[in-house]
Amino acid sequence: MVHFMGQRNFGRSAPVAARAAGTIGTDPFPFERYGKSSFPAVPAEDGGPCGGRTRRWTINGDFVALPPNGVARYAREVTLALDALLDEGHPLAQGLELDLAVPRREQLPLQAIGIRVVPEFNKPRLPQFWVQMQLPRHVEGGLLSFCNLAPVALTRQIACIHDLHTRLMPESYGRGFRWAHRFILPLLGRRAAHITTVSQLSRQHLIKYGIAPQEKITVTYNGSDHAERWDADRSKLQIRPDRPYVLCLGRDQKYKNAELLVRLAPLLDALGLDLWMAGEIDEAQISRFAQPKPGNLRLLGRISDDDFKKALSGALCFLFPSRIEGFGLPAVEAMRIGCPVVASTSPCLPEVCQDAALYADPDDLAHWARAVLDIQRYPDLRQRLIEAGHKRSLSYSWRSIAEIYLELMLQVDAMALR
Numbered sequence: 492m493v494h495f496m497g498q499r500n501f502g503r504s505a506p507v508a509a510r511a512a513g514t515i516g517t518d519p520f521p522f523e524r525y526g527k528s529s530f531p532a533v534p535a536e537d538g539g540p541c542g543g544r545t546r547r548w549t550i551n552g553d554f555v556a557l558p559p560n561g562v563a564r565y566a567r568e569v570t571l572a573l574d575a576l577l578d579e580g581h582p583l584a585q586g587l588e589l590d591l592a593v594p595r596r597e598q599l600p601l602q603a604i605g606i607r608v609v610p611e612f613n614k615p616r617l618p619q620f621w622v623q624m625q626l627p628r629h630v631e632g633g634l635l636s637f638c639n640l641a642p643v644a645l646t647r648q649i650a651c652i653h654d655l656h657t658r659l660m661p662e663s664y665g666r667g668f669r670w671a672h673r674f675i676l677p678l679l680g681r682r683a684a685h686i687t688t689v690s691q692l693s694r695q696h697l698i699k700y701g702i703a704p705q706e707k708i709t710v711t712y713n714g715s716d717h718a719e720r721w722d723a724d725r726s727k728l729q730i731r732p733d734r735p736y737v738l739c740l741g742r743d744q745k746y747k748n749a750e751l752l753v754r755l756a757p758l759l760d761a762l763g764l765d766l767w768m769a770g771e772i773d774e775a776q777i778s779r780f781a782q783p784k785p786g787n788l789r790l791l792g793r794i795s796d797d798d799f800k801k802a803l804s805g806a807l808c809f810l811f812p813s814r815i816e817g818f819g820l821p822a823v824e825a826m827r828i829g830c831p832v833v834a835s836t837s838p839c840l841p842e843v844c845q846d847a848a849l850y851a852d853p854d855d856l857a858h859w860a861r862a863v864l865d866i867q868r869y870p871d872l873r874q875r876l877i878e879a880g881h882k883r884s885l886s887y888s889w890r891s892i893a894e895i896y897l898e899l900m901l902q903v904d905a906m907a908l909r
Contacts, residue, residue: 546586546904547632550604552593553622554638559796562653564820565689566637568717570604572893577603583897592629594621619671633684633903635896640671643678647907649899650679651687651711652703654817655696656746663744676702684903687711687895689818692839709899712843713818714889718827723801728794730805736765737863738806738830740821741772741790748812748835748853753777755810756785758860762867767802769794803830808866808873811835812853819843823887826880831873833862847883848876 550570557563570591577584590605599606609629611621619640626634627642634641634648641650657664657672680686680703687709688694698705737759741749749772756766769791777784794802803809809825811834819840822832832848834840841850849865851858866873 544586544904544908545588546900547588548590548900549607549630549632549634550589550591551622551626551634551636551638551641552591552597552606553626555591555593555597555599556595557638558793561820562638562651564717565651565653565713567599568714568889569637569892569896570599571601572714572889573896574601574604576890576893576897581894581897583894583901587897587900588632592626594625618667619675633900635900640675641679641683643675643682646682646684647903648683649685649687649896649903650683651689652676652679652693652697653689654693654815655700655702656815656817658700659696659815660744660746663746680707684906685709685899687899689713690816690839690842692842693817709895711892711895712887713820713823714892715820715823715827715884715887716889718796718800718824718884721796721800721828723797723804726795726797726801728791728798728801730801731765734765735763735807735867736767736789736805737808737810738767738769738802738825739810739812741768741770741777743772743776746814748814749776750780751812751853751856751859752810753780753785753788754856755859756781756788758856759863760785760787762860762864764807764863764867765789767791767806769799769802799824800828803828806830808833808863808876810859810863811840812851812859813837813840814853816840816843822848823884827884829877829881831866831876832880833859833866844880845883847879 554563554566559567573589577587577589590607591599591601592607592609594609594611596608609625612625622640623642623644627644630645632647634645636648636650639652641648657669661669680697686697686703686707688697689710689712691710694708694710697703697708739752741752743749752766752768759766765787767789771793772790774784774790777788791802803825808831809822811819811822811832813819813835814837816839819834822834822840822844825832826847832844834844834848834850835853836850837853849862851862866876
C-alpha cells in the first residue's frame with residue numbers, strides 16, 4: 492500500500508527570531524509565509540543591537556567552482572539571497588559590510604556583496620588547504636561558511652553542517668573524505684559561534700554525535716525558488732513522445748540507492764514506461780546491479796538545470812529512493828516544477844515533503860512499482876500530488892533563510908560587544 496503522510500494544520504509563521512533560537516517544530520515555513528520580511532524596520536537613529544557600528548563579515552567562497560548542486564547550491568543561493576537583502580536595505584543588514592572571499596575568480600551576479608580573490612598557493616590543489624590555512628588570514632570580522640567543512644581556527648563564525656552521512660553511511664565515501672569530516676566537524680561544532688543545518692533530522696544527528704549542543708544549532712532548511720530561473724526552452728534534451736517515462740537521479744553512492752532504481756526498471760517496462768536516470772553514473776556501474784542493462788533504462792549523464800526542468804516537466808513522476816538525506820533538495824525542486832514525487836520512507840524526506848508525496852520503503856521493489864502504477868492509473872491522484880507538491884515547495888524560500896543568517900550575525904556581533 493502506498494503511504495501518504497498525515498494531514499497537517501499549518502498556522503501562521505513564527506518570526507525568524509524564534510526560528511533562529513531553535514524554538515519551532517518540524518515544519519519549516521508554513522505555506523502562508525513566503526516572500527516579504529516579517530521584521531519591523533529598525534529606526535536608523537536606534538543603531539540596532541550593535542550600536543550603529545560597522546559590522547564586517549566574509550562569506551567562505553570555496554564553493555564557487557563546484558557544480559551547482561547539493562551543498563554548493565545551498566551556498567550559492569544563500570549568498571544571492573543575502574546580496575538581494577543588502578541591496579534593498581533590509582533592516583537586519585544595517586551597518587553590515589559583507590564580502591565573498593574566493594580562491595579563484597568566478598562569475599556571480601552580485602550587487603551589494605564585493606568579491607575578493609584570495610589566490611591559492613598550492614598547485615595542484617590540496618583539499619581543505621585554502622579553507623583551513625589561507626582563508627582565516629583574510630577574515631577581519633565574522634565568517635559565514637555554508638559547505639560543511641570550515642576553518643576551525645575561527646570562532647566568530649556561523650557554519651552550516653548539512654548532515655553526518657560520513658558517520659551514518661560511511662561506505663558511501665572514501666577514507667580521506669570520511670576522516671576529514673570525522674576530525675574537523677567536532678572541532679568546528681565546539682569553536683564556531685553558531686551552527687546551522689538543513690533539517691530537524693540533521694539537527695538531531697549533530698546533537699547525538701556530540702558535534703554541537705542543541706541550543707547552538709538552528710535549522711534553516713533549503714529554498715526552492717531557484718528552480719523558477721530554469722528554462723526548459725533552453726534545454727537540448729530530446730524527449731521521445733512515443734513512450735512515457737519516469738525520472739530519477741543516479742549516483743554511485745550507496746545511500747542514493749541506485750540499485751533499487753536499476754532493479755525497478757523491468758517492472759516499469761511491464762507498465763509501458765521508460766526509466767530516465769540523470770547523473771554521473773555509467774553502464775559499468777549499472778552492470779553491478781543488472782546484466783545486461785535494462786532496455787528501458789536511459790542514462791542521461793550529467794544534465795543542466797534547464798535539462799532537469801524539461802525532463803521533470805515531461806515525466807509521469809520523479810523517484811527519490813535515498814536511504815538518508817540531509818534535506819533532499821531534488822524532491823522539492825521536482826515539486827516546484829510540478830512533477831509528482833515518490834520518495835523513500837527513510838529520513839528525512841517525510842519531514843521535508845510531508846503529505847505532498849507518495850512514500851515507499853527503500854528496500855521494497857514492489858512498493859515502488861505500485862506507487863508508480865497508482866500515479867499512472869489515477870489522474871486525479873497525480874493532479875493532487877502536483878498541486879500539493881507545488882504548494883509545499885513554496886514554503887521553502889532562500890530569502891527566509893538569508894533572513895535567518897542576518898539575525899544570527901546580529902546575535903553573534905551583539906555577543907562580541909558584551
